[in-house]
Amino acid sequence: MKKNRILFFILVAAGGFAVLQSCSNKRSPGRTYMPDMQYSRAYEAYAANNLNKEGINYIPEPVEGTIRRGDLYPYNIPNTEEGYAQSASVKNPLPLPLSDDQMKEAERLYHVYCGICHGAKMDAQGPLSTGGKVPAVANLTTKVYVDMPEGTMFHSITYGKGNMGSYASQLTREERWMVVEYVKRTQLGDASQTAPTTDNN
Template identity: 65%
Template sequence: MKKTRILLSFIIVIGLITLVESCDSKREPGKVYMPDMAYSRAYEAYAPNNLAKENINYNPAPVEGTIRRGDLFPYNLPDDSTGYRLSAQVKDPLPPLDSVQMKEAGRLFNINCAICHGPNLNAQGPLATGGKIPAVANLTLAVYVKMPVGTMFHSITYGKNNMGSYASQLTREQRWMVIQYVKSRQAELSAGTESATGDSTTTTK
């Protein structure tokens, strides 16, 4: 009987200590023994990654100095005026897209680019017409129709003035696919203007 009483009071004391200790502060969760449960793996795309020290975040980026199997080689021209000038010589590493791939490229364009450039490339996307992003390039103008694909890749990779970089949203392959889509739409659209106005070069600025 005595033994049970001692055991009982021991359990009560331990219980009380645990209660008091665990209610110490609402902001202090205490010891985390299952970090996956305490911290979400999801995090905001552009937010600083403070959880890295917990070593629980999945990072899809390849180890430094390596590339993914089947990935295109990294783009090495620097993000400066020399890099921009030299980019004109960079060639598209992809073969011409087939109709299925072109459809996918169009889908990527409509998701990532049409919000500014518009589905018809003429800078009529809602962010451009709504005035949220000024000076959106009208990609149907002659200067962009003539623009080398490498220059386009450079600007899409690093961003240019009011346009951000798409390097984290689109893989290198996807960026080249989108450029093939833009080029094919440009050809389509300028063929349309030529037949309508007779001479597209005099009407475009």
Template identity: 30%
Template structure:
């Protein structure tokens, strides 16, 4: 029992000694104490996202060269405003041709992403409108027929009114494909009207 107490006291003294040593040898009380083999903490190799070598200019990850963009991050210099929608209509045009293959892909995209609200024929009678979601306007209206592809692209990308943005669901090419299908629906509606007369 006596021995255990003596050992406890001795260990406490050793601990107090270590604390005192650490406190007294700390050169800067605001920083971490003594560093053992600092070369291992400060490697010469570049560390990603960090400045390297004190005083050297630049970073391990260099700035992008002027006039270049990161892969997959093409700029889309438009805001979700009616003015920018009109500007997109003037400045952007579809990079796609209405080949049979593109039209098939467009129909698939439309069926997955637009049909629930806009309906199979674009009449604004999709299944969700029967469940309390406000019906969108018809995609076959005169306004829509004259609307520039770029403006539709802007609406799909950034949303408008009750329609939310689809940029995170649809990549750029898929948005243009959906527009091809909207045009195909308009052409089909026009042809059907012509026949009815």
């Protein structure tokens, strides 16, 4: 009887020790009951390794120098002084006028990405500008910017200029051209009249 009791205590103590042990190592999940559920055995169908093993030649990256179907051609003018001058002759490659939907989207993008500095009315009265956080914001309603070629605007928002950063990672080429068209139309005072109702684009 006494023996059993001692055995019982030893077992309880050992159990408690095991529990404490498994909790002490925070980095380990401890004993895994069903490893298949804990660790996924997913098969990555498009992983080059897997396909190449089966004799299929699959290249996960796009071939250099190619573009996605429907994409605009890359903008190749470099971010240099000569490039800036050259950008003046670049024309908007999108079919113009933009559709009403594109114009609405361009306006939305302007307010999301540009208005914070340039202001809703493009007069450099955005909160970051009036609050003094970003000095020397361009007032896009003044003559120098009204006369600025669309290509130069595209160039500047692609690479950034002065206190303005690059928008190449936030906006696709197409979106940047849409925003430039929105700025140009607004400067000319006809943002709402870009798409003739007869044109179904």
